[in-house]
Amino acid sequence: MAKDPVCGMFVEEKEDSIRHTVDGKEYFFCTTQCLHEFTAPEVELKKLKAVTVASIGLTIPITLLTYLAFLPSEINNFVLLALATPVQFWAGWRFYKGTWDAIRARASNMDTLIAVGTTAAFLYSAVVTAVPSFFPFEQVYFETAAIIVTLILLGRLLEQRTKEKASSAVRKLLDLQPRKARVLKDGQEVEVPVEEVAEGDLLLIRPGERIPVDADVVDGSSSVDESAITGESIPVDKVPGSEVIGATINKSGLLKVRATKVGQDSVLSQIIALVQEARTGKAPMQRMADQVAKYFVPAVVIIAVASGLAWYYAGGIGLTFSLLAFVSVIIIACPCALGIATPAALMMGTGKGAENGVLFKGGEYLEIARKVRTVVFDKTGTLTKGQPEVTDIIVLSDAGEQEVLRLAAIAESGSEHPLGQAVVRKAKETGIPVAGPDSFEAVAGHGLVAVYSAHRIMIGNRKMMADSGIAVGDEVNAQMARLEADGKTATLVAIDGRLAGIIALADTLKDSARQAIDSLKAMGMEVVMLTGDNERTAKAIAAKVGIDRVIAQVLPQQKEEVIAKLKSEGRAVAMVGDGINDAPALARADLGIAIGSGTDVAKETGGIILIKNDLRDVVTALELGRKTVAKIKQNLFWAFAYNTGLIPIAAGALVPVFGAEMYSWLPFLAAGAMALSSVSVVSNSLLLGRYRPAHIETRTNL
Template structure:
């Protein structure tokens, strides 16, 4: 909204929605207050505003969700959150245990969202950056609890297994050899036979006593999760484990107390307490290893949070006091000693030093800081003491924004995840159906007595099915990939951008500020028509005084360095891609490109040889027109960025076509392109026309990435399949570009594309394993190979395979932590 008519238009649009009692729009706060009838779908209000030509900016909150175990849980929590009136979108990340919710501001409270999650059977708390340490402690406590329960379950499972095997020996004389192992088994079996005699009841009773605490204490989390799912008429991973182990446990309990029932039916009353206990032990081990690996996937976030200092040294009237960093306010003066982290973003007002910014920008070389230099909170002051004036604190610092961006990226969903979500929604009910069908088929058609093998194969199906691997395949890879990117100074906006980046086949590079250093310097001044060099430079600097263009800044710097008095222009107008128009000392002055000269009908007579020489060297001429006559030209040169040549070579090795698109003239553009080895060049292209070049390439079937500074390149960045902003970590581009490089090293663009390819490759490997595992092993567990002479899968082996499946997926994702850029930055 820009004016009162916008306000009226939005109010009319809202009032037309059936069920709206009143609507009031505030232009200053950019907020609409709407009174509605109960039951109105609030998304209709959003649609009404958008139909009127405006946008509703959603609010966002991140919740920590506890109690999730598999992809079915993810689907259930997302459904619960999306049902809350006012919620626009909800994305749940199983690996991070978070839910990111977009909602209409003022319509939903965090309490409403927490209540929805809790009603679905899970726990929820708002996640703030300051709570990372507490979250880490919770994970440590959960790991200790899992390990304790696993050790107990494993010890009991081993004991029950040994007792069961020895009892089988005494009953069936299974060992007939005379080797040392046979003699050892016989020696162990003898006291078992003496203690329990030929009647198996006492031994079975002991096994029951041993297995019961494993079933209901060590395995309590599975029952709790299954009950929560049942209350909401659904099923999840816990349901499969609880039903499968309970079936083996209850079958064995019945065989212990009512063996006659089994004998009457022609079934040997064997017990399987060792099976249920071993299954629980193995699954607890898998959960422990999986959680430990999942904690490692969020190491990048913890590392970034760890950069934030706890305290700051504030200077008041020359006196130093140590205060919590939360107490620092914008404008405060802070003392930073050598070896200390800079508490918040700021500007150096006194002192000089070198600052290590590698953990934030990815730049390995320390940055020199002098009065006037900007510093980033969380970076390390290496040499001299600095006095810094705070310019951003709390959530407004670069580091806080990076953490938020990384967390949002890690919580986002890749398009490929949609297929997984659809499968997960029906996976557990389908497995329960397959297990039931397996039991019935083997009971009816299997060789008699069929009850025991039917039960064991149904249990094996329930246990071997692994929705966990499906749920973890994509988010763990995205978490590790985006986290590794953040460590390198590559900020990836979301999982969709990550997935699109791996498909790129063409890279468009801007020249000024991207391929070149972006800090041009004046190398020559050519006056004509009676002006001298100093006067020409003064007039040009005055006209450019209000411009932020790098060439304008360079002209102003040179004029000030020569001690020229540069007045404020009386009028000023910026014309993108052309130049500026201003009134200086009562004279109308135009400063810009030769395109500007052509528009006003001024030729460059008298500058020909000088211009040809400058352009052949890759230098840029800025023309000055005073009251309709050519006043001369200011020639500037910009150096190629360190690493730009390496970056272009890396793009080629990645199979990318490299194209330079610039507003500069043909000669200058081709001189720089030749130096870098770029063959295809679009020169003299206006900012709005850069987007047209992008669309032209896309029409040829290319997938185009645009690399720019996020300012003049904004239209092209928006039109590209992937927009990559370079060296704008403190700018708005961090919030809008698909990928942002906090530092200015172009080699990190190649690293970002290589990282996206490695991440997508890992996701595909994970999904392939998760799908193939379930597709192949569920039929094997059901006994599909038995009629053909193949093996039947023991439920204990099924539990081992299931635990291995989840752990292998997470471990494969963790390999991305070792990702190395294709060319060192």
């Protein structure tokens, strides 16, 4: 059995099954509608918008004419027939197609329930209109059929708008790769489309350019911003022999590289493939309405046919009343409130979420939020702020802390490196004026040398100091080791050939991180940190926020594998991330939660977006998901309960008491049940408006 990638229904892999192949992978579909949504989502969304708007435009006057009766009964019914026909057979055509596909698959679904119920209501009403004397009653149900069709279309339109963003996420990933590459051929620089780059080609990468393909550095040195792929905020120094990744940005120096992975083998292509696979492979929420419809539809049809035949042959009430028994069962069993049961709760749930900084992108994510038991956090940009800050300044001379910071900032003002920019930013925040250096030289992989006002300033690592003949004693080494063990980057500052201080920098934690982790633990969640950083740095950060389980040194394509492994442990997994490198993991997780300040790809791949960039809203999302799903289930219960409770009456259970004439007042009973179920559903959903996150008072007082 295959699974429909659009609706999640299981489909038999038979010769005549609806199928489509993409990049050598075959997908099976339960209906042609799902096939069209998969192959041309933008076209289908445009069609659905037009149909839904037209259906709403026709349903409003149908409803007004039904309940306000401006016209004489005979004329009114013909006007209703004219207005309802396009709603039933044009706007509702997709339900007939879905029913036919379900019949071919020997199954039933919501389309079947909608098609059978609305057709029965429409045809009965059409007969009453065209041949008033055929039935003893003049009540018509045109508005019932129209309202059901319109509400279901509206719900599907909301779903389609969410699904459209999946393909948009992949397009943004593709946009990261440069279109052209500079290839060196016979000593000449030739610009070619990136698709024509072959493995082994030599390429030239200038400062500020994106690297076209995965490659090894042959000549030159530079720092490369890999944050888009690895999530690491600090650029990585590259020297001959280093690997560079396609779509990353060359920051400072000229690089000559040799292509090692091109086309579908590149890291970016693998990430795109993982996003697509995880997107299509994820089973959507098993909607309760569909599950009930699977058994409900055949049962209703059997009851309707049985009641009609039983009253005709055994009850002897005549053909007219026997047909009324059949039609009454079908109409009453098609619950109008079912169309608003989920949208009403979702409207309140998503509205309340947005009010509190949480954006839900579909009903399936609310369903999954209720089940989550493991929450995985990316480190850089998610738990941390995503940019380095100066955390410690240790003075090693009599120059004083302010003077060490001032001269270090002057030297770093000529650097584009984020660590250097953090030093300059710290000096300005402290009120120290930062001038430009008289001269500046970057030493790739080690640090920099600058001259200012006759002072020679060196900033770099231990090796740079040793190469310059500046001794780094055991005490200084011990201080640096302590800082590094705490997950910080320790940099030495020398002035005029003597050590003057140590400046430590780190990507600092977000203010809300600790409280969010504590709240999740209180909810019984297992919390995991997932990062590409080294294990020492990762564990230091994890200890500060109270995370016990750390998975470090994970490459982008491995993040998705880690999530899949966690899911295999039998617990529903939520992934919280912000970068492109997190997109496959967000898509593979049962629930992807994207930080609002993160990349567009992360936001569009995630099922929930934290608008306010506040990690405490992860807790709000899970709480609100549970409460909203509870309302949806209650609504679905009431949507079915009122109508199914009346099925025995519609089938004629009270005929022995009231006689066949009961069918004269049964339509009013059906209308009352429909109204009462709708009111119950809406009122129950409105109760979500009282929800208030547990930490809201804390947030207000901060």
